[in-house]
Amino acid sequence: MANKVYRATETPITFKDSGGTKVITLNGLALGTGRVSAQQDRGAGSLAALHEVKAIVQWTSAPAVGDTAEIYLFQSDGTYVDGTVGTADAAISSDKRRNGMFIGAVVCDVATGSVDMCATFQNVPISSRYYSVGVWNASATKALLASANVSTVIVTPMPPEIQ
Numbered sequence: 001m002a003n004k005v006y007r008a009t010e011t012p013i014t015f016k017d018s019g020g021t022k023v024i025t026l027n028g029l030a031l032g033t034g035r036v037s038a039q040q041d042r043g044a045g046s047l048a049a050l051h052e053v054k055a056i057v058q059w060t061s062a063p064a065v066g067d068t069a070e071i072y073l074f075q076s077d078g079t080y081v082d083g084t085v086g087t088a089d090a091a092i093s094s095d096k097r098r099n100g101m102f103i104g105a106v107v108c109d110v111a112t113g114s115v116d117m118c119a120t121f122q123n124v125p126i127s128s129r130y131y132s133v134g135v136w137n138a139s140a141t142k143a144l145l146a147s148a149n150v151s152t153v154i155v156t157p158m159p160p161e162i163q
Contacts, residue, residue, distance in 0.1 A: 008161035010048060013040055015133050016152035023089040024153065026057075026135055028146035034097065034136035036074060037153070039087040042129050048157035053121045055135070055153050057106045058145040061113035067142060068107050069117075071153060072100035072134035075126065085132060092134060100134050114145055124155075 014020035015037045017027050024037035057069040074082040083099035085092055104121040133153045137144055144151050 004163040006161045006163055007158045010157035010159065012154050012156040014152060014154050017148040019149060020152065024133065024135065025089055026144055026151035027148045029135065029137045029144040029151070031137050031139045031141060031143055032094075034092045034094070034134055036085040036090055036092045036096070036134045037132045038089045039076065039130050039132045040155075042126070042131070044129065047129075048159035049125055049127060050158050051124045051126050052156045052158050053103050053124045053133075053153065054156075055104075055106045055119055055121075056151060057117045057135075058114055058147070058150045059108060059117070059139060059142045060145050061142075062111055063108045063113060063139060063142040065108055065111050067139035068105040069144070069151075070097070070105050070136040070138050071103040071121070072097055072136065073103055073124065073126065074100045074132045074134055075128035076130040077128055078130055085134065087130075087132070092136075094136070097134065097136055105138070108139070113142075114150075116150075
């Protein structure tokens with residue numbers, strides 16, 4: 001009889017202004033700017049290769065439908081960091097995105113501020129021990145909502161499980 005292969009959901013890693021696993025300051029992120037999170041250490045040994053990434057973004061009042069927030073992954077072996085973005089929560093320039101891995105974009109689907117815009121990205125590969133997430137506010141008109149912890153990124157390891 002053949003084995004079934006399921007996905008095993010491990011402990012989510014949350015990236016937000018405060019109270020999460022790692023800090024990324026998204027409170028009031030201006031249009032045309034970005035942030036990179038503090039670096040997450042996944043530890044040594046066998047680790048999940050695939051992850052689910054969920055991004056929740058709120059823009060300020062009356063964002064334009066179609067505005068986007070781009071989500072990036074920056075990996076590191078402990079010496080070299082993709083995009084040389086560093087290991088702490090910090091601002092990043094548009095050029096630093098070029099050497100990060102584009103995960104996907106959260107797209108504004110209603111012209112109402114202070115509303116969760118959510119997108120989930122599956123089978124995101126993370127192969128390095130260390131990683132950070134980046135968020136680029138690609139809106140042409142609006143900043144992210146200036147309220148702590150309403151915009152966040154959640155990374156959940158999803159290794160395969162043989163039954």
